[in-house]
């Protein structure tokens with residue numbers, strides 16, 4: 001079932017009776033060539049690229065709930081390539097390029113909208129840091145423009161410039177950044193993987209990982225045991241729990257991050273705006289809701305719902321930046337479980353168990369990473385060697401301290417990243 005303008009018109013004229021399910025609902029086979037644990041964005045993208053680029057089609061994605069029920073369907077949809085450190089910047093640059101061709105690649109409308117991201121700064125020191133970051137982005141081949149206060153005011157007239165708690169000095173504008181519809185990304189990759197022969201096994205929780213003579217042999221699941229010589233763990237906020245099934249202790253803490261959406265409003269916010277001083281960021285969805293969030297809830301948890309102190313903090317920051325938001329009615333809020341790594345950067349690596357691979361540590365920034373993470377993890381699982389763009393995301397950097405990728409300079413405290 002391919003999508004096209006003609007197909008939409010034809011189906012519209014014939015009662016939409018020709019559409020089929022996006023993917024099959026197969027029974028688990030007793031054995032596969034490779035298994036991916038976790039049907040989030042990263043797991044589905046990995047399966048897609050394993051099949052598409054490496055010809056591994058006798059593979060399955062094992063998801064304990066339904067496709068899209070994790071963070072891939074809970075995030076605030078920001079896509080950007082504005083990282084500073086070598087190691088991160090090449091990877092996110094690669095990801096943004098994949099985003100730019102994703103809809104054609106998947107034949108699926110993921111509503112990728114390059115509406116631009118503006119990071120505000122509020123002091124001379126922050127301006128210097130923004131200039132440095134912008135230069136790093138340009139050197140990487142991406143885009144960055146420094147906006148002064150007058151230019152910013154012309155673009156974002158609704159911010160509080162005259163009476164603000166943190167006076168606005170300007171912003172770093174990343175025009176190719178923007179948003180995409182989060183669950184459409186999961187559905188697009190799921191459909192693409194299914195079309196290449198990948199089995200998507202929903203309601204299939206991993207309860208054990210079978211290891212013999214130092215090599216992985218398969219997994220135990222709620223739908224029975226499945227054998228495979230290669231297994232990839234891609235379970236985001238559940239990474240420590242699933243790795244523990246293989247006897248591996250990860251340097252990952254799970255923390256809650258909340259997000260909020262208002263009732264639908266007429267278009268008023270054209271960009272994504274981040275207000276680091278107040279821990280607040282905002283964009284407007286295509287349905288009109290103002291989508292915004294802030295910082296973590298600041299304690300480790302496996303509950304995918306948040307608490308009121310963090311909600312109050314986010315609302316206060318929103319009011320401090322753009323008092324007009326006080327007129328909007330909040331419609332919903334929700335939370336997701338973040339796999340926080342000590343340096344705020346991810347892990348894409350082998351483990352000490354032969355055939356067992358690890359992809360985690362995405363913190364609150366893993367949505368934009370989905371295409372590159374899938375591409376690089378598939379490369380690692382297929383060839384046994386890291387792809388150049390992800391070579392810095394080693395697990396052992398937390399043991400030897402070499403190559404720590406601390407973008408924020410926050411040190412090794414998980415909840416500060």
Ligand SMILES: Cc1cc2nc3c(=O)[nH]c(=O)nc-3n(C[C@H](O)[C@H](O)[C@H](O)COP(=O)(O)OP(=O)(O)OC[C@H]3O[C@@H](n4cnc5c(N)ncnc54)[C@H](O)[C@@H]3O)c2cc1C
Nearest residue numbers: 038040041042064070071072075076078206336366367368
């Ligand atoms: C509120 C919020 C806002 C965010 N905003 C952004 C943003 O604007 N931009 C950005 O880049 N990132 C953002 N993120 C982060 C991003 O959503 C995550 O980093 C990313 O989605 C994590 O990867 P994933 O999609 O594979 O995770 P998930 O979708 O969580 O996938 C993991 C899957 O593993 C499954 N699983 C767990 N245990 C098992 C098991 N034992 N057996 C089988 N399956 C299992 C889970 O059910 C889940 O479906 C945000 C996150 C949240 C919560």
